[in-house]
Amino acid sequence: MSVRRTIVVDGRPHVVEAHGRDDALTARVDGAPLALAIVRDGATWRVRVGGRTVAATIIRDRDAVWIALDGAVYHCVAGDDARLGVAGGARSPRVTAPMPGKVLAVRVEVGQRVGAGDPLVVLEAMKMETIVSAEDEASVQEVHVAAGATIEPGQVLVVLDFG
Amino acid sequence: MGRVRKILIANRGEIAVRIIRTCRAMGIPSVAVYSEADADAPHVRLADAAVAIGPAPARESYLAIEKLLAAADASGADAIHPGYGFLAENARFAAAVRDRGLTFIGPPPEAIAAMGDKVAARTLMERAGVPVVPATPVLAPEPAAFAAAAERLGFPVVIKAAAGGGGKGMRIVRRTEDLAEAVAAAAREATAAFGDGRIYLERYLERPRHVEVQVFADTHGAVVHLGERECSIQRRHQKIVEESPSPAVDASLRTAMTDAGIQAAAAVAYVGAGTIEFLLDPEGRFYFLEMNTRLQVEHPVTEWITGLDLVREQILVAGGAPLSFDAVATRGHAIECRLYSEDPARGFLPATGAVRVLGEPSGAWVRFDSGVAVGSRIGVDYDPLLAKLSTYGATREEARLRMLAALRETVFLGVVTNRDYLAAVVAHPAFAAGATHTEFLAEHFSDWTPPAGPDHALAGALAALALAGPAARRDGAPDAAAAPSPWESLGAWRPGAAR
Numbered sequence: 267m268s269v270r271r272t273i274v275v276d277g278r279p280h281v282v283e284a285h286g287r288d289d290a291l292t293a294r295v296d297g298a299p300l301a302l303a304i305v306r307d308g309a310t311w312r313v314r315v316g317g318r319t320v321a322a323t324i325i326r327d328r329d330a331v332w333i334a335l336d337g338a339v340y341h342c343v344a345g346d347d348a349r350l351g352v353a354g355g356a357r358s359p360r361v362t363a364p365m366p367g368k369v370l371a372v373r374v375e376v377g378q379r380v381g382a383g384d385p386l387v388v389l390e391a392m393k394m395e396t397i398v399s400a401e402d403e404a405s406v407q408e409v410h411v412a413a414g415a416t417i418e419p420g421q422v423l424v425v426l427d428f429g
Numbered sequence: 430m431g432r433v434r435k436i437l438i439a440n441r442g443e444i445a446v447r448i449i450r451t452c453r454a455m456g457i458p459s460v461a462v463y464s465e466a467d468a469d470a471p472h473v474r475l476a477d478a479a480v481a482i483g484p485a486p487a488r489e490s491y492l493a494i495e496k497l498l499a500a501a502d503a504s505g506a507d508a509i510h511p512g513y514g515f516l517a518e519n520a521r522f523a524a525a526v527r528d529r530g531l532t533f534i535g536p537p538p539e540a541i542a543a544m545g546d547k548v549a550a551r552t553l554m555e556r557a558g559v560p561v562v563p564a565t566p567v568l569a570p571e572p573a574a575f576a577a578a579a580e581r582l583g584f585p586v587v588i589k590a591a592a593g594g595g596g597k598g599m600r601i602v603r604r605t606e607d608l609a610e611a612v613a614a615a616a617r618e619a620t621a622a623f624g625d626g627r628i629y630l631e632r633y634l635e636r637p638r639h640v641e642v643q644v645f646a647d648t649h650g651a652v653v654h655l656g657e658r659e660c661s662i663q664r665r666h667q668k669i670v671e672e673s674p675s676p677a678v679d680a681s682l683r684t685a686m687t688d689a690g691i692q693a694a695a696a697v698a699y700v701g702a703g704t705i706e707f708l709l710d711p712e713g714r715f716y717f718l719e720m721n722t723r724l725q726v727e728h729p730v731t732e733w734i735t736g737l738d739l740v741r742e743q744i745l746v747a748g749g750a751p752l753s754f755d756a757v758a759t760r761g762h763a764i765e766c767r768l769y770s771e772d773p774a775r776g777f778l779p780a781t782g783a784v785r786v787l788g789e790p791s792g793a794w795v796r797f798d799s800g801v802a803v804g805s806r807i808g809v810d811y812d813p814l815l816a817k818l819s820t821y822g823a824t825r826e827e828a829r830l831r832m833l834a835a836l837r838e839t840v841f842l843g844v845v846t847n848r849d850y851l852a853a854v855v856a857h858p859a860f861a862a863g864a865t866h867t868e869f870l871a872e873h874f875s876d877w878t879p880p881a882g883p884d885h886a887l888a889g890a891l892a893a894l895a896l897a898g899p900a901a902r903r904d905g906a907p908d909a910a911a912a913p914s915p916w917e918s919l920g921a922w923r924p925g926a927a928r
Contacts, residue, residue, distance in 0.1 A: 267894075267897060269893050269894065269896075269897045271893055271896070273889045273892045273893050273896075275881075275885055275888050275889045275892065276774065276879055276881065276882070276885070277774055277878075277879075278881060278885070280886065280889040282889050282890055282892075282893040284890060284893055284894060284897075291894075293890040293893075295886040295887075295889050295890055296886070298886065300886065300887065300890055302890065304891075304894070309786070311891065313887070313891065315887055320884075322891060323786055323840070323842065324891060324892075324895050325785045325786055325842045325843060326895050326896065326898075327782070327783075327785070327843060329896065331891075331892040331895045331896060332785065332786070332842035332843060333842075333888045333891055333892065334786065334788065334840045334842055335882075335884050335887070335888060335891075336883070336884060337837040337838070338882035338883065338884065339840060339841070339842065339848070339849075339882075340882055340884075340885070340888035340892070341845060342888060342889060342892030344896055364775065364776070364778050365778040365779050365780075366779070366781050366809050367779070367809050368809075370617070385610065388614075390621070391778075391779045391809040392779045392809055392810075392811065392812060392813045394597075394618075394665070394779070395614055395617070395618055396778070397610075397614070419778075
């Protein structure tokens, strides 16, 4: 087996390479070598690493992997699908839903000018309201949702033009 | 009123499970109700009978009074336990249950109504000689009215729902220019949560402790207290860590606060379990906040230090029995943590998913009240409370260290939880020192991010290997083969470990 891909572990991206068979694997995480031997038994993997043996519980959920290991829980997402796993960086013109839920109100219209911190859309999930605000001064280019709509995380709500 | 023979639990989640367990221990048949989202929920499996009451949205199921009454009729239940939340503090529901000839396991509707209107309750408490925080009556939800009132009271102020509780509809405001949006949001949230959009304004005390007194009253005129709980560790006014006793309350303050609590309960002819919430300032002055006319989420810490089963006492009192205890001696210390399906790394956004693996903590002086099981889907229709973990110790420090060990044993795979955040709070030196107040999280944890686990790189490597195999089921549902005991991943299994 030979693997090379970006894995985001609890929001932190790592480049992972692995070569070999389960009983003798050579992995590199961001270039640092890791010698592994694995015995898989369903979701329980017995892993020999660096002179110790640990049991990990590993669950795959589409392109995400959950790992319980030595009292810690790790949530890993494949790099290509890592959008939801990494904290947002630069301001984005596409304002997306940070969580699943319902649109309570849309506060802007196409063409409207907004200032930094102005509310764009009010969302509700689990009985709490969350206000999605503009990151900076902008004009509203597109509005993609209406009050009452059910939304998925990552769904585009509003498109802004920061120009 | 007479002895209760069959109880319908008008609730879901961990509290429904917890109430059903007491019913079983008392030999009383229990009836669960469930929405379409909860058909396979643990409370449904545990009850002796279960009745479907409609679609997932609470308004059409757990808040639908007629459906609940019909379920009681159909199942032959003669009593209804409302749990907490949903209809627990709805006087109309309590009255409807009574009018149907059934026993409501809770206070009389008149007491719920008297305390449920937070503004009327304040007036009542002032008259009963219980200290209260300066506030306005209900105001029209207009920014101008609130701005004028805020000038009089002095910033910071807090907008509250007249029908409120649990932080819903509550907004702290520090500047006039923020009032308009906060007033609108608070009114909307209050309408959504309670069906009553009335709001008012109160002076906001900085850095108080939240200390509450548990009272219990019977139908024969007895009112007693079961000590206090401190619930200062709050995020957005939601309690996440609670304990009893409070590290800030000494014997003389305890006497003053519990006396006030008993006075408050007596003023509304209270019956059953109730909680009087106070804010305690750094100078040791305390102010009535509100009375919760129901069982509290955090009641297990009181059960730990008193040795009582509060649900059992509720059921006995509802059946007309006198209290089975009077002045209760407390001993030791208990701490509770609330496990929520929310993501601390992403602003505590609600997290959804399916519980694929669940490692439940256990051992001496550890209690885990859970409303979910392997296979449970966590949706957006209800509160994100997954489970409550409580621990006991002869001393606070013993209970605290036991909590840290038990949190480490608590493993949810498939849904993001606040477990590591709770552990960081309980491990914090200020928490260890008992230096808690309602701004604790804002002061110490506003920029908290989850630390990278010790096996971060290894986890990344294992994830890459797991993803290299054929895709598992794509619907995210649990599959039997993928639900082993998570105990093996807790670190105890280490044959041949060479370190």
